[in-house]
Amino acid sequence: MASTRPNQLFRNKSAKIAAIPMIVTALFVFVGGTAWTIVYSFTSSGLLPRLKWVGLDQYERLWDTRKWLVSIENLAIYGLSMLVLVFVIGFILAALLDQKIRFENTIRTVILYPYALSFVVTGLVWQWILNPEFGVQNIVRGWGWETFTFDPLYNAEIAIFGILIAGLWQGSGLVMVLMLAGLRGIDQDVWKAARVDGIPAWKTYLFIVIPMMRPVFITTLVLVVTGIVKIYDLIVAQTGGGPGIATEVPAKYVYDMMFQANNLGQGFAASTMMLVTVALVVIPWAFLEFGGSKNRG
Amino acid sequence: MTNSVEIKKLDLHFGAVKVLQDLNLDIGKGEFLVLLGSSGCGKSTLLNCIAGLLDVSGGQIHINGTNVTWAEPSERGIGMVFQSYALYPQMTVEGNLSFGLKNAKLPKAEIESRVKRASEILQIEPLLKRKPAALSGGQRQRVAIGRALVRDVDVFLFDEPLSNLDAKLRADLRVEIKRLHHSLQNTMIYVTHDQIEAMTLADRIAIMRGGQIMQLGSPDEIYGRPVNKYVADFIGSPSMNFLDGRIQGGAFHVGDLSIPLDGYDFAGGSPVDADATIGIRPEHVVTGELVGNAAFQVDVEVSLIEPTGSDTLIDCTVAGNHFRVRMDGQSRVSLGEKLRIGINPSMASLFDAKSELRL
Ligand SMILES: Nc1ncnc2c1ncn2[C@@H]1O[C@H](COP(=O)(O)OP(=O)(O)O)[C@@H](O)[C@H]1O
Ligand SMILES: [Mg+2]
Numbered sequence: 246m247a248s249t250r251p252n253q254l255f256r257n258k259s260a261k262i263a264a265i266p267m268i269v270t271a272l273f274v275f276v277g278g279t280a281w282t283i284v285y286s287f288t289s290s291g292l293l294p295r296l297k298w299v300g301l302d303q304y305e306r307l308w309d310t311r312k313w314l315v316s317i318e319n320l321a322i323y324g325l326s327m328l329v330l331v332f333v334i335g336f337i338l339a340a341l342l343d344q345k346i347r348f349e350n351t352i353r354t355v356i357l358y359p360y361a362l363s364f365v366v367t368g369l370v371w372q373w374i375l376n377p378e379f380g381v382q383n384i385v386r387g388w389g390w391e392t393f394t395f396d397p398l399y400n401a402e403i404a405i406f407g408i409l410i411a412g413l414w415q416g417s418g419l420v421m422v423l424m425l426a427g428l429r430g431i432d433q434d435v436w437k438a439a440r441v442d443g444i445p446a447w448k449t450y451l452f453i454v455i456p457m458m459r460p461v462f463i464t465t466l467v468l469v470v471t472g473i474v475k476i477y478d479l480i481v482a483q484t485g486g487g488p489g490i491a492t493e494v495p496a497k498y499v500y501d502m503m504f505q506a507n508n509l510g511q512g513f514a515a516s517t518m519m520l521v522t523v524a525l526v527v528i529p530w531a532f533l534e535f536g537g538s539k540n541r542g
Numbered sequence: 543m544t545n546s547v548e549i550k551k552l553d554l555h556f557g558a559v560k561v562l563q564d565l566n567l568d569i570g571k572g573e574f575l576v577l578l579g580s581s582g583c584g585k586s587t588l589l590n591c592i593a594g595l596l597d598v599s600g601g602q603i604h605i606n607g608t609n610v611t612w613a614e615p616s617e618r619g620i621g622m623v624f625q626s627y628a629l630y631p632q633m634t635v636e637g638n639l640s641f642g643l644k645n646a647k648l649p650k651a652e653i654e655s656r657v658k659r660a661s662e663i664l665q666i667e668p669l670l671k672r673k674p675a676a677l678s679g680g681q682r683q684r685v686a687i688g689r690a691l692v693r694d695v696d697v698f699l700f701d702e703p704l705s706n707l708d709a710k711l712r713a714d715l716r717v718e719i720k721r722l723h724h725s726l727q728n729t730m731i732y733v734t735h736d737q738i739e740a741m742t743l744a745d746r747i748a749i750m751r752g753g754q755i756m757q758l759g760s761p762d763e764i765y766g767r768p769v770n771k772y773v774a775d776f777i778g779s780p781s782m783n784f785l786d787g788r789i790q791g792g793a794f795h796v797g798d799l800s801i802p803l804d805g806y807d808f809a810g811g812s813p814v815d816a817d818a819t820i821g822i823r824p825e826h827v828v829t830g831e832l833v834g835n836a837a838f839q840v841d842v843e844v845s846l847i848e849p850t851g852s853d854t855l856i857d858c859t860v861a862g863n864h865f866r867v868r869m870d871g872q873s874r875v876s877l878g879e880k881l882r883i884g885i886n887p888s889m890a891s892l893f894d895a896k897s898e899l900r901l
Contacts, residue, residue: 434628435628437593437628438628438630438686440615441620441621441622443615445645453632
């Protein structure tokens with residue numbers, strides 16, 4: 246036996262060789278594509294990419310555009326509300342389902358079902374439900390409450406919350422099943438011990454069970470956040486960004502600039518801004534999560 | 543009022559499955575009672591009923607003279623220790639011990655003194671600031687015992703607390719639990735499937751099978767006078783030898799052998815004639831010079847030898863039945879050797895062939 250430790254790089258050689266094509270593709274597509282986008286965001290590319298440098302012009306224009314500012318604001322409102330509500334709703338549903346109730350499988354399937362629908366279908370369904378002529382407002386007025394008004398998609402002030410309702414309807418099921426899996430992984434004896442200790446159920450969830458579910462929460466968080474940042478199709482199907490520009494979001498801005506306004510440079514600048522924002526969140530978190538663990542022991 | 547826990551006509555079923563049926567059990571103050579039985583016989587279910595973690599289907603449970611059948615676990619004056627330790631993993635040892643007390647809004651000084659006392663008794667003071675993940679199995683189970691200890695209750699419930707530990711630790715912690723019982727003098731109800739734990743710890747053992755208590759008695763009684771063939775077979779390692787035959791005219795006949803039963807303490811007072819099974823523990827079979835004093839003697843041929851150090855186990859055949867004999871570890875025997883063994887009927891057990899009850 247060799248007395249020195251074998252080089253980590255050469256362990257599991259065949260597995261690593263097999264992974265090379267995938268790694269190369271990933272590097273080429275993701276890193277290459279990202280770099281290319283960033284480079285061309287400093288050019289005046291229009292319909293086609295051109296290497297004509299304009300410095301930070303595209304970024305200055307971006308931050309002077311009201312549509313972009315509204316998009317950012319919408320994403321912030323939608324994102325924060327979605328994040329909080331989808332976790333609260335998903336967790337509460339999971340906790341309810343975890344009470345050994347009957348028909349659990351049926352209920353779970355029903356609630357998870359919307360997740361199987363595409364955003365386009367979800368968007369159209371909720372466009373109808375929230376439509377004052379055919380949807381909820383019409384039904385409630387039909388019951389005799391003539392002044393009832395519920396038309397979020399037609400009111401620029403609250404239109405983004407109309408999108409939020411559809412997003413929650415679609416996303417809660419996934420959070421619920423992930424949380425349910427997490428809850429099922431908790432040793433039942435811990436629950437018993439807490440009951441003997443006289444800890445009320447809500448405190449047991451808050452101080453014992455949820456901390457034990459940390460890995461599930463992190464996985465779910467990553468899934469939910471990526472879903473939020475790339476939100477696009479739901480908007481297109483439900484409101485098309487309207488009324489006016491009330492429900493514009495960054496991803497839609499990028500798409501509109503690149504493929505409708507024939508302004509690639511502007512689109513690249515906007516997507517680079519999105520990348521920077523995500524990086525600002527992810528990098529510090531990754532340091533805390535993985536860098537810190539060495540000291541924690 | 544001398545009973546700490548009284549269980550009256552307890553029934554429990556999960557749907558159509560009856561797990562406990564008409565179970566009665568009184569446990570005295572300061573008693574160490576062990577519930578012993580093979581896996582799935584309903585021991586944990588009974589313990590969870592006493593703790594209030596399962597809703598009973600019928601019957602009553604009284605603790606310290608109060609009917610607690612429908613009381614919350616935390617209001618029953620019990621502490622409980624689980625096989626899987628069930629510590630709160632995100633809290634330090636100190637947090638684990640004090641969480642319940644803080645929740646009950648006890649004064650800070652009181653909490654501190656209770657945690658201090660418990661950690662002294664269990665020798666876990668150096669571990670107070672650690673998280674459970676940084677503890678060994680034995681240390682974790684000490685913390686779990688500590689969590690029951692700080693509750694300052696009269697009744698402790700243990701559900702196989704040592705089953706997840708390796709043999710050496712198990713023996714150590716077993717001694718410690720016994721010591722703890724001596725110093726605290728509180729009631730302990732202890733579930734296990736390990737007969738050594740049961741015999742060494744218990745004041746009384748309840749042997750359970752199929753949700754019922756087969757026999758309730760001191761370790762001596764259970765070992766010496768098992769009420770039926772199941773208990774006789776379950777208790778003792780290596781297990782009892784059984785020979786099927788017939789009692790007639792004050793002797794037990796098996797094959798062409800006839801074992802005189804003078805000195806056997808019949809349950810009915812006098813010998814009966816019946817088809818029966820005689821049970822003889824391997825350690826009650828005598829060999830060597832002692833054979834001369836035995837009421838019944840027979841020659842056997844050694845067919846297998848298992849030395850264990852302290853003892854040597856010998857396999858042989860008696861009246862066509864497989865038979866084991868326990869000899870001193872010092873004795874020298876060889877395979878195929880003819881050996882004379884002796885049996886004293888006063889140490890044997892007789893069971894009815896049909897009902898399997900003790901005769
Ligand atoms: N929640 C439950 N639902 C249905 N059956 C159960 C449940 N808990 C236990 N049982 C059954 O009750 C019987 C006794 O279980 P238990 O008390 O855990 O046995 P043990 O003596 O090994 O501790 C077993 O047959 C088990 O299958
Ligand atoms: Mg059990």
